[in-house]
Amino acid sequence: MRLTKKQFVSIMIISCFVFASANTVQAFSFKKNKNNTQVTNVTQTKPAKQKNNTAEQPPYTNDVHSVFTLEDCIRNAIKYNPSIRASLYNEEVYKSKIGQAWANYFPVISAGVDVSRSGDSYIGGSPYGGGSTSQYRTMGYVPSLSADMLIFDFGKTKATADMAKRLYEANKEDTKENINIVIYNIKATYYNVLFAQAQVKVYEDTVADFQLQLDQAWGFYRYGTKPKIDVVTAEYNLGKAKLNLIKAKNVLDVAQVQLSKIMGMPEYTNYELSDQLTLNLFDVTEDSAIKIAFDVRPELIAAKKNADAANMNLRASRREFTPNLGVYGSFRYGLGNDYDIRSGQVGVGLNYSSFNIWRAKKQIDEAKAQYNKAKAQYEDIKHEVYFNVKKNYLELETDREAIVIAKLALDQAKEQYRQVTGRYKAGVGTAIELKDGENTYLNARLDFYNAVLNYNITAASLEREIGLPLKLKDEKVLNIRNEDL
Numbered sequence: 492m493r494l495t496k497k498q499f500v501s502i503m504i505i506s507c508f509v510f511a512s513a514n515t516v517q518a519f520s521f522k523k524n525k526n527n528t529q530v531t532n533v534t535q536t537k538p539a540k541q542k543n544n545t546a547e548q549p550p551y552t553n554d555v556h557s558v559f560t561l562e563d564c565i566r567n568a569i570k571y572n573p574s575i576r577a578s579l580y581n582e583e584v585y586k587s588k589i590g591q592a593w594a595n596y597f598p599v600i601s602a603g604v605d606v607s608r609s610g611d612s613y614i615g616g617s618p619y620g621g622g623s624t625s626q627y628r629t630m631g632y633v634p635s636l637s638a639d640m641l642i643f644d645f646g647k648t649k650a651t652a653d654m655a656k657r658l659y660e661a662n663k664e665d666t667k668e669n670i671n672i673v674i675y676n677i678k679a680t681y682y683n684v685l686f687a688q689a690q691v692k693v694y695e696d697t698v699a700d701f702q703l704q705l706d707q708a709w710g711f712y713r714y715g716t717k718p719k720i721d722v723v724t725a726e727y728n729l730g731k732a733k734l735n736l737i738k739a740k741n742v743l744d745v746a747q748v749q750l751s752k753i754m755g756m757p758e759y760t761n762y763e764l765s766d767q768l769t770l771n772l773f774d775v776t777e778d779s780a781i782k783i784a785f786d787v788r789p790e791l792i793a794a795k796k797n798a799d800a801a802n803m804n805l806r807a808s809r810r811e812f813t814p815n816l817g818v819y820g821s822f823r824y825g826l827g828n829d830y831d832i833r834s835g836q837v838g839v840g841l842n843y844s845s846f847n848i849w850r851a852k853k854q855i856d857e858a859k860a861q862y863n864k865a866k867a868q869y870e871d872i873k874h875e876v877y878f879n880v881k882k883n884y885l886e887l888e889t890d891r892e893a894i895v896i897a898k899l900a901l902d903q904a905k906e907q908y909r910q911v912t913g914r915y916k917a918g919v920g921t922a923i924e925l926k927d928g929e930n931t932y933l934n935a936r937l938d939f940y941n942a943v944l945n946y947n948i949t950a951a952s953l954e955r956e957i958g959l960p961l962k963l964k965d966e967k968v969l970n971i972r973n974e975d976l
Contacts, residue, residue, distance in 0.1 A: 549756040557762040561681050564754055564764075568677050571755025575673060578666040585659040592652035598640040605633045605825075633825030633832055642839075645813035646806070654803035661796035667789035671955050673753065678951035680750045684764055686944040687743035693936045694736040700929060701729040707916065721922040728926055770894060770943060773950060773961040777884045780957055784880045785873070788958040794872045798865040805858040811851045814843050876956065883953040890946040897935075897942040904935035 549571050551557060559567075569575060641648070705725035711717035751757050785791065818839050825832035911928035914920030954960050 549754075549759065551756055551759045551762075553759060553761040555761065558765055559762055560765045561678065564677050564681055564750065565674055567754040567756065568673050569670060572673050572753065573755060575666070575669060578662075578669045582659065582662050582666055585655070585662045588655040589652055589659055592648060592655045595641050595644070595648040595651075598638045600636070600638045602634075602636050604635070607632075633823055635821065635823040637819070637821030639817060639819045641815055641817045643816045645810055647810045647813065650803050650807035650810060654800045654807065657796045657800035657803060661793040661800065664789040664793035664796060667958075668793065671789065671958060675951050675955040676753050677750070678954075679948050680746065680753055681764065682944050682947045682951075684743065684746045684750055686940055687739065687746045688764070689940045690937060691736065691739045691743055693933060693940075694732060694739045697732045697929065697933055698729065698736055701725065701732045704915070704922075704925060704929075705729050708922065711918065716918055717922075724922045724926065728929070770946070772891070772964040773887070773953075774964045775884070775953075775961050777881060780884055780953065781877055781880050783959060784876050784957045788876055788956070791869075791872055791876055794865075794869040798862070798869050801858070801862040801865040805855070805862045808851070808855045808858040811846070811854065812848075814841050816841050879956045880953070883949055883956055887946070887949045887953055890942065890949050894939075894942045894946055897939040901935040901939045904932045908932035 549567070705722070705728075708717060708721040708725040712719055712722050747760060748757065751759050816839070818837070820835070820837040822835040823832060824834075908928040908931065911920055911924045915922070915925045950961060
């Protein structure tokens with residue numbers, strides 16, 4: 492089928508629209524990627540996105556035993572925690588809105604076809620009888636193709652696209668903040684599991700000690716050197732210690748299940764943790780911690796991006812008073828048994844689309860209020876970050892001093908327990924002295940472990956508030972050995 496001159500011109504017009512639109516969007520995309528690259532340090536890098544939007548399943552099963560370090564738990568959480576994947580998908584949602592904004596510069600193409608049938612029918616008679624009928628029918632179809640393309644709208648589309656881009660960047664920072672929160676939860680739960688393990692060990696030692704005291708009490712009672720009340724007291728102490736051990740094991744099981752949940756594999760429990768309950772000093776000062784938090788804290792950067800997006804929205808609202816400049820073209824070609832239609836047009840237009848001055852004015856007022864609100868929220872988050880960093884820094888110093896005091900109390904309680912145990916074995920001590928010494932030593936051990944737990948959790952909280960991991964000093968808080976506990 493040969494094309495007429497009008498058909499060829501119309502097809503060329505449509506092709507030019509598509510080609511110009513593709514080049515326009517490509518140019519905008521290149522400009523954005525080139526000039527708006529931002530590098531931000533975060534606590535951990537984002538997990539790699541899975542192909543075909545399918546989440547990677549954890550390879551662990553309860554048939555296989557594993558030993559996890561703190562770094563292993565963090566790595567598993569970043570890879571398998573569903574809240575992080577949800578944040579990544581939310582990023583894609585806002586990223587698509589950037590393209591939707593720039594889509595205004597793509598041509599709007601319409602196509603259709605009209606099929607019609609029309610005609611008349613006449614029936615007449617004759618004085619001699621009979622009759623005659625005449626019919627007239629017209630059958631045809633008219634396909635049509637048209638395109639409209641925006642050339643320039645005085646910055647309205649650009650402002651909308653810039654707003655979408657700032658919102659996308661803010662959501663990227665929200666993902667980083669979510670990763671920081673997950674890492675903090677991993678660390679806090681990890682240290683809670685280690686504390687629960689230490690607590691179980693303390694109660695196991697207590698059960699063994701009270702069992703030994705019960706055996707000694709029976710021996711003294713048989714030889715007549717101690718009364719029966721010592722045996723009853725030892726039995727009571729042993730029963731209570733066993734009950735505490737059962738409770739401690741339950742606390743450990745719950746803490747481990749919680750850790751598995753945060754790692755994104757709640758059904759996996761056949762693993763143990765390596766000893767990471769460290770007592771290192773951190774190379775950080777109060778002023779440097781606040782400065783770093785202001786520079787890299789994802790929540791603060793996201794609030795700034797949201798304020799920028801509100802500013803872009805205000806700019807777009809103010810430009811609603813401007814018209815749109817565009818080009819348009821159309822072509823119709825129809826065939827029928829009694830006609831042949833060929834028509835086409837191309838032109839440039841400057842127009843307003845359903846413009847309402849009062850509505851536009853109020854939309855500007857709303858956008859201005861939203862922008863002021865976003866700026867106030869940014870300042871509020873900045874103040875909150877300052878307070879939390881300073882608070883956690885001061886608590887970290889307090890917890891460090893508490894560890895030293897708890898260790899000193901532990902050494903004194905251990906020495907006291909050694910003396911009362913020796914006195915009871917020698918037959919000069921009482922069961923009450925022995926019980927008090929055992930309880931004092933038990934509580935001192937738990938207090939020391941609790942001090943270490945608080946120190947590490949506070950350090951993890953400070954890292955979350957700053958947005959970066961803390962650097963370690965070579966100096967140690969204390970030189971702790973297992974035999975000292």
